[in-house]
Amino acid sequence: MQHLPTPDLSDNSFLIIEDYEGMRGILRDLLARAGATRVSFAANAQAAMPLLERNTYDAILCDLHLGQGLNGQQILEEARHRQLLAPHTVWLMVSAEKTAEMVTGTVESRPDDYLVKPITETLLFTRLTRQMARKLALAPIEQAMRDREYLKALNLTEALLGQANPHAWDLKRLKADLALHTGNHAHAREVYLEALGQRDLPWAHLGLAKIHYLEGQFDDARRELELVTRGNRAYLEAHDWLARTLDRLGDLEGAQAVLGRALTTSPHAPLRQGQLGEIAYRRGELDMAADAFRRQVELARHTPLKSAEPYLWLSRANLARGNRDDALRALSELSIDMREDATARLLARAMEIPVRLRAGERDRAQALAAELAEDLKTQVHELPDEAILDLAMPLMDLGDKDTAATLLTSLVGNNHEHPEMLERAKAVFARAGLAEEGDELVARATRAAVESMNQGVKLAREGKLDEAIEFTREARARMPNNPRLLLNHAFLLIAWMEQYGRDVRVALEARSCIEAARRLKPGEKRAGELLTKLELVGNDFDG
Amino acid sequence: MGEDGTRLDISTFLLSSIHDMKNSMGVMAAYLQDALALDHTPGAPAATENGAREKTTQALYEAQRVTDHLIQLLAIYKIDQAFYPFDPQDHALTDLARETLARVADLARIKHIELDCDCGDDTYGWFDYELVFGVVVQALHNALRYARGRVMLRIQPHESGVRIRVEDDGPGYPDFLLAQGNGLNRGISFETGGTGLGLYFAGVVAGMHKGAGRTGALRLENGGPLGGGCFMLELP
Numbered sequence: 001m002q003h004l005p006t007p008d009l010s011d012n013s014f015l016i017i018e019d020y021e022g023m024r025g026i027l028r029d030l031l032a033r034a035g036a037t038r039v040s041f042a043a044n045a046q047a048a049m050p051l052l053e054r055n056t057y058d059a060i061l062c063d064l065h066l067g068q069g070l071n072g073q074q075i076l077e078e079a080r081h082r083q084l085l086a087p088h089t090v091w092l093m094v095s096a097e098k099t100a101e102m103v104t105g106t107v108e109s110r111p112d113d114y115l116v117k118p119i120t121e122t123l124l125f126t127r128l129t130r131q132m133a134r135k136l137a138l139a140p141i142e143q144a145m146r147d148r149e150y151l152k153a154l155n156l157t158e159a160l161l162g163q164a165n166p167h168a169w170d171l172k173r174l175k176a177d178l179a180l181h182t183g184n185h186a187h188a189r190e191v192y193l194e195a196l197g198q199r200d201l202p203w204a205h206l207g208l209a210k211i212h213y214l215e216g217q218f219d220d221a222r223r224e225l226e227l228v229t230r231g232n233r234a235y236l237e238a239h240d241w242l243a244r245t246l247d248r249l250g251d252l253e254g255a256q257a258v259l260g261r262a263l264t265t266s267p268h269a270p271l272r273q274g275q276l277g278e279i280a281y282r283r284g285e286l287d288m289a290a291d292a293f294r295r296q297v298e299l300a301r302h303t304p305l306k307s308a309e310p311y312l313w314l315s316r317a318n319l320a321r322g323n324r325d326d327a328l329r330a331l332s333e334l335s336i337d338m339r340e341d342a343t344a345r346l347l348a349r350a351m352e353i354p355v356r357l358r359a360g361e362r363d364r365a366q367a368l369a370a371e372l373a374e375d376l377k378t379q380v381h382e383l384p385d386e387a388i389l390d391l392a393m394p395l396m397d398l399g400d401k402d403t404a405a406t407l408l409t410s411l412v413g414n415n416h417e418h419p420e421m422l423e424r425a426k427a428v429f430a431r432a433g434l435a436e437e438g439d440e441l442v443a444r445a446t447r448a449a450v451e452s453m454n455q456g457v458k459l460a461r462e463g464k465l466d467e468a469i470e471f472t473r474e475a476r477a478r479m480p481n482n483p484r485l486l487l488n489h490a491f492l493l494i495a496w497m498e499q500y501g502r503d504v505r506v507a508l509e510a511r512s513c514i515e516a517a518r519r520l521k522p523g524e525k526r527a528g529e530l531l532t533k534l535e536l537v538g539n540d541f542d543g
Numbered sequence: 544m545g546e547d548g549t550r551l552d553i554s555t556f557l558l559s560s561i562h563d564m565k566n567s568m569g570v571m572a573a574y575l576q577d578a579l580a581l582d583h584t585p586g587a588p589a590a591t592e593n594g595a596r597e598k599t600t601q602a603l604y605e606a607q608r609v610t611d612h613l614i615q616l617l618a619i620y621k622i623d624q625a626f627y628p629f630d631p632q633d634h635a636l637t638d639l640a641r642e643t644l645a646r647v648a649d650l651a652r653i654k655h656i657e658l659d660c661d662c663g664d665d666t667y668g669w670f671d672y673e674l675v676f677g678v679v680v681q682a683l684h685n686a687l688r689y690a691r692g693r694v695m696l697r698i699q700p701h702e703s704g705v706r707i708r709v710e711d712d713g714p715g716y717p718d719f720l721l722a723q724g725n726g727l728n729r730g731i732s733f734e735t736g737g738t739g740l741g742l743y744f745a746g747v748v749a750g751m752h753k754g755a756g757r758t759g760a761l762r763l764e765n766g767g768p769l770g771g772g773c774f775m776l777e778l779p
Contacts (some may be wrong), residue, residue: 096566097617098673103628116673118569122645126638166667169633196702199631199669199754235629264625 007129010035011057013071017041017048017062017075027061027094029045045070045078051411052084059128060085062103062111064095073101073109073268074303077526080108081304085110087142092129094119100234100265104202107177111323134167141174151535154178162191176207183528185211193401202228206238221245232263243279252283270300274310277317286321293317297330301337304429308334309346312387315351324359328352343382346375351387354394368397373403380410381480389424396432404428405441412445415477424445451480458489465496476513486517490530510534558620565613568606575603579649600653607646608684615677622746624748629671630750636666636698636705643679644696647687656690659741661697668698668705670778675707681707682739682774689713694767703755704779715765715772723774745776754779 012034018024024041030040040055042048044066064072079085093102093111102114112131115123135142137160144153157175161168176191192207206230212221222245228238238263246255259276263269277292283313293314300306311334318327331348338344350372356365376383376391381393388407395404408425416420423443429438452475459468472489479485490513493506511534518527578599589688618666621627640662651658679696686694690711720742742761749759767773 022736096569097614098628098630100626118573120645122642126641130635131639166633166635166665173657229623232629233626249554393742 001068007034009036009128012036012132013395015042015048015051015057015060016053017044017060017066017072019043023094026119027124030121033121034125045075049078051130052079052108057089058086059090059092059132061092061094061115063095064099068252070302071268076111077109080241080306086139087146088135088139090128090135092127092131101268102237104235104237105266106237119187119238119496121535123187127528134170135331136166137167138170138174139351141342148531149535150178150182151532152466154182156317165505173203176204180207180210181528182460182532183530185215185470185530193206202235202238205352206235206241208244209238209241210523213241213248214525217430218245219247222249229258229261231357233265236262236266236269236272239274243275248281249448251278256285264445267295267330268299270296270305270310270535271301274313275298277310279319281313281317286317289321290314290317290321293330304433305338308338308341309384311337312347312351312384312390316390319355319358324355327355331355343379346379347383347387347540350376350391353398354390357394362398365394369395369398369400369403370462373400373518376403377406380407380430383410385411385415385421389428392425392428393431394429396434401432401434408438408441409445410479412442413449415482416449416482449482452479453485453488454488455491460495465499466493467493469496476525481516481520485525486513486520487530489524490514490534494530494533494537502537507534507537525541552733558617560625560667560777561613561616565610565617568610568613572603572606572610575599575606597653600649604650604684611681611684612676612740615681615740618674618677618741619744619747622751629674631669631671633667633669633753634672634698636662636668637664638674639676639679640696640698641666642684643676646680647683650684651694654732655692656687657693659693659695661695661699663699666698666700666702668778669754670705670752671748674751675776675778678745678748678776679707680744681711685709685741686711686713686772686774687771690773695769701777702779704752704757704759704777707778709774710767710769711771711773712769713771715770716763721763721765745774749776749778752778 009031014031016024016027016039018027018041024043028039028041030433031268038059040051042435046069048062053353062072062075066072066075068381069539070078073096074090076093077401085091090113090273091111093114094117095102095114096117098116100112102111105348112135115127122407134252141153141156143194143467144150144156147223154175161171163174172191172195176188176195178187179188179191188207192211195201195204196208199264209221209224209228209267212218212224218269222242225238225242225245227243233239233279235238239258241392243262246258253376255277259272259279261274263276266272273292273296274319277296280286280290280292293310296310297314300310311330311451313314315327317336318324318330335345335348338348340467349368353365355370356362356368373395380388387412392404393399395407408428412422412425426435426438427439429435452472456468456472456475459465459471469489472485472492476482476489477486490510494512496512497503497506510530514527514534515531518524523529562743579596613690617629633745640660643657644660648658662744683694683696686709690713693712695708695710697706697710699706747762752759759776762775762776762777764773
């Protein structure tokens with residue numbers, strides 16, 4: 001074994017995020033021994049963020065615990081989310097012990113490596129040089145993924161796998177994840193199975209489970225996930241998927257228990273708190289639901305994960321348990337925390353309507369409904385489905401059938417393949433004693449959606465591609481959140497480019513459709529396939 | 544625990560105390576290391592003659608030994624409660640060799656024990672780094688305690704896994720330890736003053752590594768190239 005030569009870090013730039021001055025000094029001195037002179041410091045997230053925004057660092061040494069404010073894990077997640085890190089930037093998390101988040105969280109939440117204290121020269125230099133070399137080797141793949149050129153990323157991965165290199169397992173995992181992302185389930189499955197033949201890898205079990213889940217094989221997904229979660233509750237991502245799977249299997253109690261377990265290990269995950277809240281709400285455990293949504297609101301408040309949904313759920317859960325004041329408080333927090341977001345502001349005010357009505361403040365509700373009716377109609381496509389269902393009934397009750405019908409027509413148009421949603425829309429009319437009218441509205445809106453799909457396909461088959469695109473484009477304006485319509489429209493746009501050549505604006509339109517569909521229906525296989533087709537249009541890849 | 548009004552049990556205090564002690568010992572070790580580094584500074588009065596340096600190094604060794612034990616206790620607790628973030632990955636064997644040797648190099652120097660290593664470049668193994676690091680440092684400390692003049696660390700690929708050997712030229716393991724073999728069966732030994740923690744920990748770590756239809760194994764032997772004790776950890 002060669003003695004490790006001190007690396008030459010004189011060309012590299014570093015950021016040290018550490019609240020304890022003594023430790024900052026130790027890390028700086030260690031780096032100085034390798035010739036590093038470009039070293040910046042931040043004591044907390046507030047100081048670190050502007051530095052990350054303005055500069056590109058080769059490596060970041062970040063302490064996990066930073067006293068008040070965001071911890072190292074949250075800074076990492078925000079920096080990744082906002083793409084503040086270069087593809088080759090190495091993130092080393094410094095901590096007194098190994099934690100589940102650092103090790104078994106999602107790809108987005110895992111640092112490149114972690115250093116468990118005490119930090120010695122040998123430890124720092126071996127990890128730093130190894131990770132810098134690894135990130136540099138994988139940077140072109142990372143860049144392609146950021147450019148959303150997934151096929152290119154896949155090709156680069158295959159090419160690197162063809163050479164002997166120390167990153168083989170990273171590459172295999174990347175390859176499988178990329179195949180999954182581009183809708184090539186068979187290819188992804190092959191890689192996961194091959195890996196499992198050699199080693200008992202949690203990520204490969206998780207990958208197989210995702211494929212089962214996306215293909216609707218929920219029992220198989222559960223079996224695969226339990227292989228990972230049974231032995232260890234530190235595998236957080238597997239717990240989230242298991243809860244989702246149990247939910248689909250109708251086992252809400254089981255799903256709640258799994259999330260509870262994961263939250264004991266790692267309570268600072270807003271999305272997981274939200275998942276727990278929704279399941280508890282559906283089980284009628286309203287206190288638990290309200291607690292979970294409250295925690296989600298608090299955890300996400302100063303992060304990019306902040307959204308209107310948890311506030312609405314918090315208000316909803318409080319309303320359901322008859323707590324008018326807390327229901328209103330959640331809405332007023334929403335209007336303050338997200339004041340820059342017009343839809344959030346509208347929602348914060350509109351959701352007051354059901355609360356006031358339920359509390360017997362009918363005049364107040366009436367006045368609000370009258371004031372907001374126009375805005376609700378014009379911004380109907382921005383409203384979440386649950387909010388539409390919350391609002392439709394009170395609006396009907398207050399005599400504004402017109403606005404209620406507009407909201408529900410939009411809901412049906414976007415969910416014409418969702419029997420449960422259609423039933424809930426009908427129920428609103430039925431409760432108002434207008435069952436027949438409700439059935440008619442739902443039938444009409446469903447028919448319009450189906451006809452839009454068929455007409456687009458028919459025109460395309462007749463070779464009238466331009467007409468077909470005009471048609472689906474107009475349908476999209478009416479039903480902007482219908483995943484099937486979005487994918488059909490993207491399909492036609494791609495077909496058009498296959499015929500007439502690549503066009504930047506058409507490609508952008510197609511991409512925005514595919515991405516919107518993916519947000520509405522995560523993991524949709526057809527979205528991945530279309531993404532691949534889109535990338536291939538007018539592009540020649542070598543090899 | 545506690546926050547929701549339930550009664551705190553003794554294990555809660557034990558756990559938080561272990562955490563706290565571990566952190567304090569870590570700080571103490573850092574101070575001792577600083578003290579030793581100062582002694583290297585040119586121009587500073589050398590403490591070597593009066594033996595202060597030796598004493599400091601030994602204090603550092605004791606501090607590190609306690610820290611390592613506390614870390615092992617915490618790990619065993621987490622493994623037992625099924626929330627240790629077990630994270631086997633491919634690691635360069637030279638990294639493991641360098642980092643473990645760096646941990647014990649000072650102690651070997653003051654004890655005048657020659658520390659050798661046999662580890663191929665560009666070889667990799669699949670294991671949980673922190674757990675295996677803990678086991679190897681522990682084995683090295685143990686070997687340094689009994690060795691007369693030489694300790695050898697060998698880390699080599701073995702079948703599809705890794706074989707780690709720590710050999711010394713001391714008197715070797717006592718018969719009862721050899722007879723007990725796997726550390727999992729071992730109880731607390733009042734004869735030797737050892738707690739049995741180290742071997743138990745090594746046994747648990749071996750058992751957690753599974754792959755290619757095999758499980759990791761721990762073996763103690765006497766004899767071998769250096770003629771003393773030989774600690775062996777095989778990972779699939």
